[in-house]
Amino acid sequence: MIPRHALIRPDAALLDVGLADLGQVALVLGLVAAGAGLLHCRRSASRARAEHEATIRDLVADRERLAAVVEAGRYGIFDLDLATGRLDASPAFYAAVGNGDARPEHGQAWLALVHPDDSARLDAARRAGSGRGGPGYACEVRLQRTDGSSRWVLEQGRGAAHDEAGCPLRLAGTVRDITARKRVEQQLAMRGRMAAAFLAARGDVLLGDLGAMLQELLEAPCSCVGMLDEQGRLRLACNGADGSRHATTTMDADALPAALRRVLDAEGPLVTEGQDQGTPDQGTPDQGLPRLPLLAVRLASGERVFGLVAVAGRTRGFGDDDAATIAGIAADLAPLVQSRLEAEAADKQAAQAQKMQALGVMAGGIAHDFNNILQAILGFSTLARQDAHDPARLATDLDRVQRATVRGRDLVQRILHFSRPADAEATPLDPLPLLEDLAIELRATQPDSVRVVTSFAPDCGHVRAGSEHLRQALANLAANAAQAMDSRGGTLTLAAAPWRVNATDARFPADWRGREVVAFRIGDTGPGIAEEIRARLFDPFFTTRAVGEGTGLGLSVVHGLVTGLGGRVVIECPATGGTVASVYLPRVDAHGHPPAPADTLPASSLASRRGRVLFVDDDPEIRDLAVTLLGRAGLEVETAQDGLQACERLARDPSGFDVVVTDQYMPGLTGRELALRVAALRPDLPVVLVTGLDEPADAAVAGALVFREVVTKPFFGQSLILAVRRALDRARVGAEPEATP
Amino acid sequence: MARILIIEDDEEVRDLLDSLLTREGHEVATAANGKQGVTAFMAQPFDLVITDIIMPEKDGIEAIMDLRRGRPHLKLIAISGGGRAEPENYLHSAQLLGANRTLRKPFSNEAIVAAVQELLRG
Known part of the structure; x- marks a missing residue:
């Protein structure tokens, strides 16, 4: 193999030539020319070295600048070998991604830190952006830390080398911690949601929802929102870590932990590390604070304090940034709370004004x-x-006076019912006195052309009903019956008897068959009711009367009243003519237990008999009236103006009277207190209560305990006499007494 | 002795005024509301009309306006026990619209008898 040498040409280009070629060159160019050329080569080499060093200096400077930029931007740099998983990264990378001392050295360890909900998204972004010639990728993901907190990072990168198929072999890029930005974004979004929720929701649900959002935002297991009410109590809606969402409780201001009271008093946010360490300013645990780290701020606008918001239970505790976050939320909410409270106050005021107008x-x-x-x-x-x-004229005049008085009494009753609709005490009631009263009233108020006939079985038993409701129902039916006979007149029948519902009686539902009831019947001899109207009788506002003669509410009211008492109304037109309205109520005994034992009082005993009456009332007019009425009925009457005087009179001569009749409200003793003293002196002496219309509920309760009879003011004279006689008769019959509690 | 029309929706008060003025020797007719009253008057004129104010169908104020129109010499007495407003308010309106006398309920028998006598004399 021929050795090769590198030559630097005059133009500084490297010539890569083999030694064999050198001979060829010498032959062609000549040695002289070659010598001149070599001298020139030496000068070019030193210049090239200088340039090379300058390049290196530039590179170093670039690198330093890049490092400064990376550091300033808090970018961590990574280079991930996708085949081996080897991860090469800068310290800033580990600062952003790492988890304390745990530094992911491997691609898989890094991915394991990514929140499970985000890892698929990151993987997809990497694949999509890192192919050959790809645009690169950017993806925001949450990383979980061992202390339970999470951080947001932005990863941006691209494929660094690719295989033949264009798939990346390495990923290179940066990560950046964007937690702070994310938190601000999230807070803004959450504040918007909170404001929307606040405007949309109501009451405790609202408070609960706010709490849930706080929990989410601040990653705290517990939260609560408390609103101060007018009495200074704090109504708290709490969301607990154990799933006890929306638990609400009300705390008196005094019962609040002192630290929370100070928050309400505008001491700024409260941040505790939990009870075990004690509160910072007291050194000892503050009573009532949770044993967990707590962050609380007050909810206030200007001078006006609405309440507080708090979160608790985060293991790593709360810092200044958390306090700032929750304070920001409180600042957002305060004006909403204020406007809402003002709107509620305005609503209340409007409702009050409306009520006053109605009144x-x-x-x-x-x-x-x-x-x-x-x-x-x-x-x-x-x-x-x-x-x-002129006796005939006189009687007519007095009838009219009486009729007007009854109207006045009914009017007062209606007013009282309006103000006290709860007067529906369904206590065991002996209906006979009420029926006798009603008969007296009907005879007094119906024209002479209407004959009132009564038939009351003495052993009716009791029904579970408020006397006023039963009276109203029966009086309504009686008024209809009288109206049906109009000016032509006729006979109005008022009857009551115990009765057993026949097992085959189709007018009653199955569970009524065979039941013991009291049947009240009101009959008239009018024209009856047309078949097509009968079905609509109980519709509200249904009436056959002319305008101004009735509202049509009567029968629907009756239906409502009787159904409310657990009974049934049946309206029938017998073939013999007229109409019969029947009210059936379940029959009970005096203690309310069905069925009632037969009342053994013989009707004949209602006949006039003598008796000594002690009549107690602070009103001299009523005393005079009683002396006259009862005296004419053959009774001996002595009066007392209050309970104490009555007690003295009785103590002097305990056997001097057969019955005591007393008013309820008097100076000194009430009628009930008097009755209790009488019972102590002489348990067998019956006491009759006379009470005003405004205390029927009291009277019913009291009556069940200590009174034999209750007479309601204003009363017809006949009613008082009958009540006193019944009390006298029962006392005599009951010498071997009935069990009176 | 005069012909008197009583317009009053309350049966008791109507009956009271009827018997009271009948006993005084007057010829009395009654109507239960303003509409009936005006109809009765149109059918057969009266010397004096006593009318309540708050009534169904047509109230006393309207009745007074209808009756007074074109009849400057008709004697009119308005009576009222109030309603949504004090009786005086209604009676004041009635007076402005042409009632010669007004009486607030409850009034004595003597008061109404005197008012009737006075108007009939004048």
């Missing part, structure tokens, strides 16, 4: 009706005075 309308309606009632009472009683010499 005004109602008060106006009441005043209108009441003035008409007073007009009738005043006018007809004046006429009665003039008619004293």
Whole structure:
């Protein structure tokens, strides 16, 4: 093989020539020429060296500049051999990607750090961008760290060498930590979501949602949002790590941990490392704070404090940047909270104004009706005075006074029901007094052309009903019956009897068959009800009356009332004519247990008999009325103006009376307290309660315990007399007494 | 002795005024609302009309306007126990529209009888 030599030509180009060729050159060019040429070659070589060194200097400078840029941009550089997995990387790479002391030296170890949700995306980006002539790739991924936190990195790279198929053999590129930017972006997005959620949601759901977002944003297992109410209590909606989402609780301001109170008092964010270390400013654990790292800030706008937001439970604790984040969120939310609270206050105010307006309308309606009632009472009683010499006229005048008074009583009752709809105490009720009252009222208020006939079985038993509801239902049906007979008049029948629902009676559902009930029947001798109307009877606002004669609410109200009492209404037109409305209510005993034992009180015992009555009322008019009424009924009456006087009178002569009748509300003792003292003195002495319309619920409760009878004011004289007689009769019958609690 | 029309939707008050003025020797007719009242008046004129204000169908204010139109000498008494507003408010309107006398409910029998007598005399 011929040795070869490199020659540097005058133009500095290298000539690669073999020694064999050199002879050829010498022959052709001559030695002289060759000598001149060699001298020239030596000068060119030294210049080339200088240029070479300059190039190297440039390269070094470039490299330094590149390093500075890489460092300034926090770029980590990597070179990954795809065949072997060998990873060559700069310190900045490990700073961005590494996890404490764990430095991925291998491509697989690096990929293992990528969040599982992001690894497929990274892989796809690398494949798509790193082929021969490819554009390169850029991909943002999350990397997980052993402390549970995550970081975001941006990886940008391209294929560095390729096989024949164009597939990359190496990947070279940069990674950059973009966690801070990502967090800002995420915060902005989250704030938007929070604001939207705040505007859309309501109450605790809203607070719970905010908490969940805080948890996500700050990677904290627990969160809570607390709002102060008007009483200074903190309503907390908490989201726990154990899945107890949206648990809400209310804490009194006093019960709040002191550290949280200080947050509310504007001390700036609270950052604790957890109870085990104690709170920084106290040295001892603060009562009630979680044993976990906690970050809390207050939610306030100007001077107005709405509450606080807090996150807890992150193992690595919270830093200043977290505090800044949550403070930013609180600052975003505060104006929304304020506008929301203001809107709610305005709503409340509007609702209140509306209520007041409604009340005004109602008060106006009441005043209108009441003035008409007073007009009738005043006018007809004046006429009665003039008619004293004419018994027939006098009776008519007084009837009108009575009728107007009943209207007034009903009006008061309606007002009371409006203000207290919960008056539906369904206690065991003996319906007889109520029926007798209703009969008295019907006779007093219906024209003479309507004859009122009653038939009450003495052993009706009890029903579970508020007396006012039952009265209202029956009175409504009676009013319909009377109206059906209009001016021609007829007979209105009011009946009540215990009854067993026949096993084959198709008018009742299967579970009613064979049941013990009390049947109330109201019959009229009117024209009956047309077949096509019967089906619509219970529709609200259905009426056959002319405008102004009724609202049509009557029967639907009856239906509602009776159904509410667990009963049924049946309206039938027997072949014999007229209409019969029946109300069936389950029959119970005096303690509310079905079925009731037969009431053994004989009807004949209701006949007049003598008795000594102690009548207690602080109103002298009522005392005078009672003395007159009960005296005319053949009873001896003594009065007391309050409970204490009554007690003294009884103590002097415990066996001097057969019955005590008392008002409920009096100075000193109430009627109920008096009844308890009477029971202590003489357990067998019956006590009858007379009570105003505004306390029926009290009376029902009290009545079940200590009173034999309850009479509601204003009462018809007959009602009071009947109640006193019933009490007297039962006391006599019960000498071997019924169990009275 | 005069012919008097009472327009009042409350049956008790209507009956009261009816018997009261009948006893005074007047010839009394009644109507249950403003519409019926105006119809009755058109069928057969009266010397004096007593009308309530708040009534269904046609209220007393409208009735007074209808009745007063073209009848400057008709005697009109308005009565009211109030409603959505105080009785005085209604009665004041009634007076402006042509009621000669107004009475706030409840009024005494003597008061209405006196008002009727006074108007019939004048």
